[in-house]
Amino acid sequence: MRIIIVGAGEVGFHISRRLAVENKDVVVVDRSPDALKRVADATDVQVIEGSGCSPEVLQDAGVEGADILLAVTDSDEVNLLSCFFAEKLSSQTTKLARIRNSDYTNFSEMMTGQGLNIAKIINPDQEVVDSILRLMSVPGAVEINDFAQGNIRLIGVNLPSDSPIIGTRLLNLRERIGDVPLVIAALVRDDSLIIPSGADEVRKGDVVYFACDIKDQEEILTKLGITQEPVRKVMIVGGGNIGYKLAKSLDNKFYHTRIMDQDESRCRQLSEKLDRPIVLVGNGTDQEILRQENVGDLDLVISVTGDEETNILTCLLAKSLGAKSTITRINNFAYMPLIEPIGIDHLVCPRLSAINSLLHFIRRGKVISTASIKGEEAEVLEAIAQENSEIVGKPIMDLGFPRGCLVLCFQRGDEVIIPRGDTVIEPQDRLIILSTRHNIPKVEKALDVKVEFF
Numbered sequence: 001m002r003i004i005i006v007g008a009g010e011v012g013f014h015i016s017r018r019l020a021v022e023n024k025d026v027v028v029v030d031r032s033p034d035a036l037k038r039v040a041d042a043t044d045v046q047v048i049e050g051s052g053c054s055p056e057v058l059q060d061a062g063v064e065g066a067d068i069l070l071a072v073t074d075s076d077e078v079n080l081l082s083c084f085f086a087e088k089l090s091s092q093t094t095k096l097a098r099i100r101n102s103d104y105t106n107f108s109e110m111m112t113g114q115g116l117n118i119a120k121i122i123n124p125d126q127e128v129v130d131s132i133l134r135l136m137s138v139p140g141a142v143e144i145n146d147f148a149q150g151n152i153r154l155i156g157v158n159l160p161s162d163s164p165i166i167g168t169r170l171l172n173l174r175e176r177i178g179d180v181p182l183v184i185a186a187l188v189r190d191d192s193l194i195i196p197s198g199a200d201e202v203r204k205g206d207v208v209y210f211a212c213d214i215k216d217q218e219e220i221l222t223k224l225g226i227t228q229e230p231v232r233k234v235m236i237v238g239g240g241n242i243g244y245k246l247a248k249s250l251d252n253k254f255y256h257t258r259i260m261d262q263d264e265s266r267c268r269q270l271s272e273k274l275d276r277p278i279v280l281v282g283n284g285t286d287q288e289i290l291r292q293e294n295v296g297d298l299d300l301v302i303s304v305t306g307d308e309e310t311n312i313l314t315c316l317l318a319k320s321l322g323a324k325s326t327i328t329r330i331n332n333f334a335y336m337p338l339i340e341p342i343g344i345d346h347l348v349c350p351r352l353s354a355i356n357s358l359l360h361f362i363r364r365g366k367v368i369s370t371a372s373i374k375g376e377e378a379e380v381l382e383a384i385a386q387e388n389s390e391i392v393g394k395p396i397m398d399l400g401f402p403r404g405c406l407v408l409c410f411q412r413g414d415e416v417i418i419p420r421g422d423t424v425i426e427p428q429d430r431l432i433i434l435s436t437r438h439n440i441p442k443v444e445k446a447l448d449v450k451v452e453f454f
Contacts, residue, residue, distance in 0.1 A: 001025060001360060002066045006052030006165060007073035010333060010351045011098065012169040015070065015358065017043045024362070030073075046219045050214045053081030065088045070358055071097040072122075075150045076104055079267035083116050091117065096361055098122045098354050100241065120361060127353030132302060132327060135346055138217070139228035139299075139325070142207055145371040146214075147382040148411040150431050151264050153217060154185060154371070154380055154413065156209045163225035166206075173200030177223040181418045182212040185380075185408050185434050186373060191337070193374040195404045195436060209373065209409040211432060213416035223454035231299045231325075232256055236277075237284035237314050239307035242329065242350075246302065247277045258293065260284060268321070282316035287321070296322025304329040304348075315344045365445055371395050378436050380408075383447050390446045397421035405443055 001024050005012045008030035019026050020043040027046045028039050050057035052073060063069060069086045071079035079097040086095050095118045100104055103216035105126075111118045114348040134144040143156035159166060168176050170184055187194040188207035194200065202208060212220055221227070232255060236243050238262030247270070247272055250257045257277040261267050264281050271279045282289040294300060301318035308330050315326035327346040330336060339347045352372065359379070360370040366384040373380060385392050391399055396407050396419050409418050411430040415425065425431070435443045 001068070003027070004029065004058070004061050004063055004066045004069045004086075006030075006069065006071045006079070007098075008047070009072070010331065011072040011354050011358075012037055012070070013042070014333065014351070015072070015355055016045050018355075018359075019362065020044050021437060022144065022444035027066075027277050028181060029057060029061050031443070050369075051078070053078050053085060055085045058082070058085055058089055063093060066090065066093045068094045068096065069363055071095070072354065072358070073098070076101050078103070080111070080116070082119050083111075084097065087117050094119045094361060096120045096358055097123065098124065100125055102241070110270065110381070120357070122354050122357045124354040124357075125241045125245060126249075127222060127357055128304070128348045128350050129249060131348050131353060132246060133249060135327065136231045136234075136300065137232055138221070140221070141227045143209075144372075145380060147369060147371075147380070147432050148194065148416070151214055152211060152409060152410060152432055154187075154209060154211045154373075154408070154432070155216050155217070155221075156207055156373075157221070157224065157226055158207055159204070160225050161204055165202050165208075165224060166204050169199060169201045173409065177220075180220055180223060180446075181216060181298070181416075182220050183408050183418050184212045184405075185209040185211050185406065188374055188380065193377045193436075195378070195406060195434065197403075200453055212418075213409075229299070229378050233298045234300045234302065235260065235295065235298050235323075237261075237301065237303040237319075238311070238329070239279075240304070240306060242304040244273070246304070247274055251276050260289075260293075280320050280454055283310075285310055285317060285347075287317055290317055290321055298323045300325045300327065302327045308332055308335060312339075312342075312344065316342065319343055340442065363440075363447075367447065373434070378404075378434060379440060381431075381433045381435065381443065381447075383431050383433065385410075385425050385427055385429040385431055386447070389448060391425050391431075392427050393424065395422045395424050399425075399446065401435075401446070402439050402442060403438050405435045408432045408434055 005028045016028050029052045031049045039049050071082040076099050083095040083097050097118050099121050105441050106328050107179045108121050141155050165176050186209040207335045234257045236259040247259045249339050257275050258280050260280040262283045267279050267281045295318050301323045303314040311328040325345045330347045360367045367381050371380045371384040409432050
């Protein structure tokens with residue numbers, strides 16, 4: 001598979017690095033020699049210096065023989081032009097574009113139609129809002145990913161010290177919590193990811209990832225000892241695209257929402273567009289303002305300004321003043337390992353959201369969505385079992401997946417099934433598969449259709 005990535009920023013860099021590990025044929029195009037040097041030093045991919053919206057540069061990159069073009073620069077206009085010329089030069093190439101500005105996304109049908117024929121428009125801001133809303137729906141969760149049109153959830157939780165499953169081996173889990181249908185997908189212990197077997201034991205301090213039917217979610221959380229009050233009082237710091245979209249989503253009677261921005265003119269615009277949320281002029285790093293707004297009584301403080309240092313400091317101040325929980329927006333991947341140790345509860349990353357949204361188009365087999373777990377260490381794939389693929393007609397125990405690959409659950413018709421070793425996969429089953437990064441090619445091969453020669 002040949003993939004052209006236009007843009008060697010954080011998104012392009014991390015996608016190229018991930019694909020290089022999987023032995024994909026990758027070409028990265030960017031105007032910046034420094035950005036290209038960073039990519040070349042870290043990955044075994046081809047780099048080309050030049051504009052991604054230049055037809056000549058796209059030809060040099062081999063667009064005519066490419067399977068996929070990813071336009072992921074920080075400029076919506078460059079991304080759109082790259083897709084335009086790619087369509088003219090190679091209409092069969094699948095084109096994906098990262099687009100943030102609502103002036104464009106509000107007319108997405110014009111970009112996905114015959115004019116540009118873009119297969120998918122990725123809006124990182126909306127992806128971040130959706131991530132925050134999922135976190136708010138399950139207080140106590142550290143990460144939530146939805147699959148099978150929202151019917152299946154993969155939830156990561158910090159176990160409380162009195163959880164009844166601490167000290168339990170996974171093969172004895174049902175003796176502790178009863179016959180509630182769930183599967184433990186992964187454990188994070190001392191910052192290391194463990195894809196467990198039945199002999200593994202849940203320990204104090206573990207982050208536990210489990211997959212379940214969404215209708216069983218509340219019962220499972222209760223049995224794991226996780227009981228928290230729902231989120232009602234919320235403060236959003238930052239009135240940009242993400243802050244506004246989030247406040248708009250919370251603009252109802254259930255939430256008591258405040259949104260703060262230090263730009264007075266932006267606050268006037270927010271006041272005109274929002275009904276129930278209270279709009280405040282101020283800086284989230286000003287302790288006096290936070291005290292005046294009784295931040296200690298809030299269930300959740302969400303800082304989504306364009307400056308990540310401001311976001312981090314705002315959340316730390318809010319926690320020190322008594323806020324129950326915090327979410328910060330981070331774009332710099334280097335900051336991510338620091339967030340939890342310093343006391344911030346959650347992070348959301350537009351760039352990581354964009355990567356997750358793009359990856360499933362790159363996967364072989366009928367993969368319809370993906371999500372990263374623990375940064376880039378593992379990936380969850382949602383895929384349709386195709387009739388001529390290797391996995392159909394076999395019990396799960398005979399699939400031959402290496403250690404680190406698990407079929408977590410699947411949807412068959414309207415039923416969500418937690419499989420056993422003797423469960424046989426049928427065509428059109430909607431599978432949720434967890435795999436470590438290095439085993440992804442093996443999972444792709446199993447999902448792909450076998451070619452028969454006559």
